[in-house]
Amino acid sequence: MSSYDVIIIGSGPGGYVCAIRCAQLGLKTACVEGRETLGGTCLNVGCIPSKALLHASHQLHEAEHNFAKMGLKGKAPSVDWKQMLTYKKETIGQNTSGIEFLFKKNKIDWIKGWASIPEAGKVRVGDDVHEAKNIVIASGSDVATLPGVEIDEKVVVSSTGALELSKVPKKMVVIGAGVIGLELGSVYKRLGSEVKVIEYLDTITPGMDAEVQRQFQKILTKQGLEFQLGAAVQGVETKGNKAKVTYKLRKDDSEHVEDADIVLVSTGRKPFTDGLGLEALGVEMSDRGQIKTDGHWATNIKGIYAIGDCIDGPMLAHKAEDEGMAAAETIAGQKGHVNYGVIPGVIYTHPEVANVGQTEAQLKDAGHKYKAGKFSFMGNGRAKANHAAEGFVKILADAETDRIIGAHIIGPMAGDLIHEVCVAMEFGAAAEDLARTCHAHPTYSEAVREAALACGDGPIHS
Structure with missing residues (x-):
């Protein structure tokens, strides 16, 4: 032993x-x-x-x-x-x-x-x-799956099976418009699949900033993904190497059927x-x-x-x-610590989506007075040069102290840019602190600085 x-x-x-x-x-x-x-x-x-x-x-x-x-x-x-x-x-x-x-x-x-x-x-x-x-x-x-949906990792797959498909499907139905579903849905859309996303709620990426949700769905739709929101999946029937997804619209209880070569179940874990x-x-x-x-x-x-x-x-x-x-x-007898208020989230589509801290909805629900500074990547020289100017940076700061309490980014390298804000939040920085920090030009990170400036007197390039 x-x-x-x-x-x-x-x-x-x-x-x-x-x-x-x-x-x-x-x-x-x-x-x-x-x-x-x-x-x-x-x-x-x-x-x-x-x-x-x-x-x-x-x-x-x-x-x-x-x-x-x-x-x-x-x-x-x-x-x-x-x-x-x-x-x-x-x-x-x-x-x-x-x-x-x-x-x-x-x-x-x-x-x-x-x-x-x-x-x-x-x-x-x-x-x-x-x-x-x-x-x-x-x-x-x-x-995690749904009642009436049995994963076989051949036709009805989880993320595990979706990473090992024998071929690129002609049509994929994705159940769930969360991180996993949108990332893998994006992969197969780029590779030539027809992709339809079915989501129970009325928005994609539940819990994220509402403005990001709207912009993100608009961009993904432009890329060719189709969305059916407000739909409750009733079951998936497989026959041979095909599947039928049955769902009901919550608004009128009408029933619909969608054919698919592959059904990706991405309803959480x-x-x-x-x-x-x-x-x-x-x-x-x-x-x-x-x-x-x-x-x-x-x-x-x-x-x-x-x-x-x-x-x-x-x-x-x-x-x-x-x-x-x-x-x-x-x-080991030390003082281990995790700051759960500063844990970023990232979706690795293109453009990327990243967030940390509070959303506007959470702040409003809590009665927390705040100010929001926003800057579009259309005003960022590097983003325009790289054909990556879709999206924006939004920084939320306390109305009285100016301390940063949240940030939401949709745009190029969002998953890397968010960490500048994470470090600022970890040290209790104000939006003005970030705004007064010199940023190299031309970089995507300048959009973060501009959003911080927007919490004060206003951005320069907007």
């Missing part, structure tokens, strides 16, 4: 980061993972492979629509789907092997297999039981804790199947912690990473 200071269950972004931080802090550490490769859903069948396909398909879009405008003449490239999947697989391999290298570098034991916790302080993997002073559950999440034995242990769970933790990521069972998608909060890889580091520091 081997003994450790910490055993982490799961090697996704939360788990592997927690393991590395534990090892850095001098704790004897092991990580249990049943996949053949490390990295969890994110690196194997989520964040990383989807970004590879988003990047590849965007290059095709540029070649088809913008190269000629820039004087790059020639026949547009054709799609070699098999090679694109190879590129995606190689990208996954580079990242997962990188985690394995980091485990070896930091002397972290990879216990291969699926874990259960027979009692506090012990982790069973196969026939072996390992002792641990502390256990961190980082088991992640799984696909749910915590994955199967097989861990948490019920027998007496670990407290929420009504939504999340592991309950205190402010230090500890469960109600002494020595057992939980982080990432299996606990409360946004199911984001970087949120799990922050919790992984903080939990490791807490276990």
Whole structure:
């Protein structure tokens, strides 16, 4: 029986980061993972492979629509789907092997297999039981589906199956207009599929800034995606290699049927804790199947912690990473901390969408007086030169203190630009602080500065 200071269950972004931080802090550490490769859903069948396909398909879009405008003449490239999947697989391999290298570098034991916790302080993997002073559950999440919709990963697919299709479908129906559905819907639209998105609510990207939602839907519609909002999917029937999606419009209860070659179910994710034995242990769970933790990521069972998608909060890889580091520091006797008010969200379509902090709707509901500064990328020289001038930056600041309390960006490199605002918010900066910071010209980041200026006397280039 081997003994450790910490055993982490799961090697996704939360788990592997927690393991590395534990090892850095001098704790004897092991990580249990049943996949053949490390990295969890994110690196194997989520964040990383989807970004590879988003990047590849965007290059095709540029070649088809913008190269000629820039004087790059020639026949547009054709799609070699098999090679694109190879590129995606190689990208996954580079990242997962990188985690394995980091485990070896930091002397972290990879216990291969699926874990259960027979009692506090012990982790069973196969026939072996390992002792641990502390256990961190980082088991992640799984696909959530709808009643009447059975995923077979062939015709009716989750994001996992959508990343492994044998060919580009002629028609894809996407159920759910959230991050995953819009990203993968964009990929297949660029590759030549007809894509229809069916969403229960009356807006896409639920919870995001309303102005961003409207602009985003307008841009995606222009790119060729079709939207049916306010529609409740009743079921999906498959026959051979085809499917029929039945849905009802909420406004009049009328029923409609949509044919598809592939149906992508992207209706969210749910915590994955199967097989861990948490019920027998007496670990407290929420009504939504999340592991309950205190402010230090500890469960109600002494020595057992939980982080990432299996606990409360946004199911984001970087949120799990922050919790992984903080939990490791807490276990090591330090003061681990996560600022949940400054966790950015990003959609990696083109243009990208990013946000951090509060929305205008949230501020209005709370009666919080604020001011909004907005700047369009049409006024940004770099964006115009790069055929990327769609979208805007919006910064929200407290009406009295000018302290930044939120930001919403739709436009080029939004997922990178948002972090300038994140750093500002982390240090309690005012919009004026950001506005008075010199920004290199010409860069996309100047749009962020202009939005900050718009919170005061006004932007320069608008």
